[in-house]
Amino acid sequence: MTDAAISRSTRALLLLLAVELVVFGLFGRNFLTLGNAFEVVRASVELGLLALALTAVIATGGIDLSVGSLVGLCAVVFGWLAREAGLAVPIAAALAVLAGTLGGLLNGWLVTSLRVPPLIVTLGSYSLYRGLAEAATGGVANYTGFPDGFLSLGQGTLWGGIPTQLPLLLLAFLFFWALVHRSVIGRGLQAIGYAPEAARHAGVPVGARLRLVYVLSGSVAGVASLVYVARLGQAKADAGTGFELMAITAVVLGGTSIFGGHASVPGTLVGLFVLALLQNGLRLADQPAELAGVLTGMLLLLALVLSRERKPS
């Protein structure tokens, strides 16, 4: 649990990132260009938002499997409100984020008030939220035709090429970095992950803190759904399928202990870009997309084996 071990894992990850840059720089077409860098960022913002929020959840020793489904539900809520119900886009967007927040609140309530393990709670809500999205759309409805102003959130650029959603990711990064690493709350979160009972005796309001991280996770899923819809120009019930697993992979790769007690928000961001560059680089090097999945799985296992010494016994 020493700082040296932590920075060692982050250093290893940065090294990996550098290896990716060199290898794909040599073998990928147009890999080392600013345009491609922005492309990678644009494609990974939704996942990044979820991974940042999940870092706080996993810091407490919890997990949230429902974030991908919640992206789907919020996308459908937004699409329906903006296109069918005819609400103004900002209001529809606010209500979609509210829907995500309520989804997170339900998770948090079940975890804290009923003391159900988060894995099971969010496994249930994983089905429930995706199911609600499917039920609401009959599994087929696909909302499109959003106004250009909204689509620019996902497709537009700022100041000569920066993707519009990049500031959003940076903002979320700063927020979660400050929350986890620079606040009393964050110290409490990691204390809960390390030993919930001890945290309680030390005066950490365990229930309130846990509710906070699940609510944040839900709200962030709502925001991510908006970025996703704006990027693809359509809102469907299958939005965000599999995002939860990719996001968890980024978090664990980044050095946050899956048992809780130790979290690294910067690590999560590096983990995210290791995954994103792997996918992008393999595509530009004309390698099959599936190879990225296989390598992601192996990287995750490797990261786990290497970080074994940080496991609380």
Add this chain to the structure above:
Amino acid sequence: MISPRVPSPHGRSRELSLLAALAAILLVLGWKAPRFFAAANLADLATSVAPALVAAMGMTLVILARQIDISIGSQFAVCGVVLGLVAKLGLPVPLAAGSAILAGASLGAINGALVAGFGLPSIVVTLATMVAWREGLRWATEGTWVRGLPESFQWLGLGQKGGRLLIVATAAAVFALVAWGLVSLRAGRSVYATGSDAEAARLVGLRPRRVVFGVFVAMGALTGLAAVLTTLQFIDVQANAGVGLELRVIAAVVVGGVAISGGRGTSTGVLLGVLFLAVLGPALVFLGGKAHWDRALQGAIILLAVASEAARRRGAAHD
């Protein structure tokens, strides 16, 4: 108050409430949609439940040992393709089935070695292998199906009726075997002991790491068998089969009353959980509901099941 004779502190209440819920659904169906009980429909239902039950028995072992395996959907797909490829070579179907089960057991052994050998958390290990096997299979098969299986393959050449009977009988045998083994065999009791308290299990002379390794191997083999029982019903093998299987199976096991914290749960409960969730979707359709509410309903039921369990646990704690 807890009677010392009852093996589980919750008695049989989960089984009884599941049985009541199942009976209620069946009664409503009998009243509103008696067509549900047509022989053809029941046969369909039984055949589709069989593989899920086999996989659920494996998952019961894994969760009782306080582990989890979310890679079984991918294992299922790999085993199905192995089965199809071996059958296409012209080898006899039982041999092909054997190799699919062996493939499953080997994949399970990899999970088991990583979890028991390296002491890694099973949820992340199986998350990694889930992604790796699925994408590896897509890479190898390029998403194509295994087509043109020999005539003798579908329903094992027994025709639909005989094949179905065999599939359901196999699942029933697996259920009976695991149910008996969990209660009566030393190995079965070790699974409970390991899941309740691995350190205590070690101190009484059991080997928790071997038990954990064993449950993952068993899970893999049973997933392979589930893939065989599913694939035999068709003439092609889909490379993307089994997506989401892990969550459906875990849901059935949890609804069946197996505690995710390990060491508690019964085979009867799991059987009822599998049946309940399997009946729910078709019942919804037969009662004139919309099929796409199925998933939301399944999710709500999982949450309801765990919430009621937690509420009762708290009630018991206050006694």
